[in-house]
Amino acid sequence: MPTSTQAVAPYAPRLYQGLAEETNDVSYTPNQTTVREVQWNMANLPSASSLESAATTSWKPLIIVLAAVILVAAVAAVATPFLIAYFKTGTIVQLMQKSFKGQQERAHACTLLQHQQQVQQLLLQHQRRQPLQLQPQPQQLHQRRQQQPQRRPLPLRHLRPQPLRQRQLQQVTANLPAACSSYTTISDSTRRVSYTTFVGCDSSSFSSSGMWVRFTGSGGTTIPTYAPGISVCGTSATGWYASALPSSGATVSGTLCYDWGTTCQWSSSIQVANCNTYYVYLLYPSPVCNLRVCTV
Structure with a gap:
């Protein structure tokens, strides 16, 4: 098993060079503490797989946001024509109803006007055919009254209640x-x-x-x-x-x-x-x- 000095051999020249520059002592040799520090630094270095996973993890939120935007755009693109058609249909129906009501009102007004014209024409025809009748003078009225026969008053016997028909009663009694x-x-x-x-x-x-x-x-x-x-x-x-x-x-x-x-x-x-x-x-x-x- 290699010693700690052998494990850090590839990194020793750089470490020695740095230490020599700081201490101006070329004969400096690493001690046990410095080797452990190097080992700890080596252990904490990130691996290639961790770097790849970190890169992938940083892209995930962007991908999710982009997918959501695409989904919303697709739904909007599909729903927009239906909404436009729905609102257009409602507006067209309202316009048709208004136009139909207007036509009915105009037809009713035309019918009333025609009736009024017909009534006026009939009145004019009646007035033309029937001559004006002058009101009789008081003397003429008196003469007419004298010419009319006077009605005789009814006798009192007609005002009395009629007697019972005894013949009918006798016939009914005879049949019993x-x-x-x-x-x-x-x-x-x-x-x-x-x-x-x-x-x-x-x-x-x-x-x-x-x-x-x-x-x-x-x-x-x-x-x-x-x-x-x-x-x-x-x-x-x-x-x-x-x-x-x-x-x-x-x-x-x-x-x-x-x-x-x-x-x-x-x-x-x-x-x-x-x-x-x-x-x-x-x-x-x-x-x-x-x-x-x-x-x-």
Whole structure:
């Protein structure tokens, strides 16, 4: 292994020369301390690779800045035509809208002007065709009034209310069945389908030979045409009409059913007459007790 003196041999002449010049002593020999200093200086000398890396590192920021500038310029070059076209398009659309509105306004004004001219022409034509009418003098008006026939005042009998047409009433009455003028009126609120308190039955309410009945009042005016259910109408088994009703001025025979378990547990035949504004029923006593006719 070479000694420290041999390691610095290539640099010794220069070092000795410098020291000799400073000390003016040619016989100067390096000591141990001077050799170490030279070794330390040799170790701190930069290598070729470090110099290359330092040169490369100094160029990196410039390259990054240059690349960013190029990228921004490219984006601007690409986006600028689109922005110009966008703004131009908006301006063109606004101009077109303004021109269209102006055309509409001008067309509307022209139309109004044409209408006014047509109206003026029609007025002129009408004035030319129709001669001027002079207002009559007061004497002429008086003569005209005298020439007009005087109207006679209406007699008082026309102001009185007209009497009822008895013939029509007689005809209507003649067309109705006889039962419409001969019946018994029953006004019983306990027969209503909503009445739930027990009252009794119809075993003695009607004549055994039949009785024409008209129902009136708050209890109802007609027999229901549906089964109202049990334990209503003031009884247990409820009576309802299970046939078709007659037309105006007609009389038909039908079936009166009593609802108890089934909707027609008991039944009896009755007659119904249509008196235009109301019905009358030919009813008979119920077959058994706790059966009663309902009304609505």
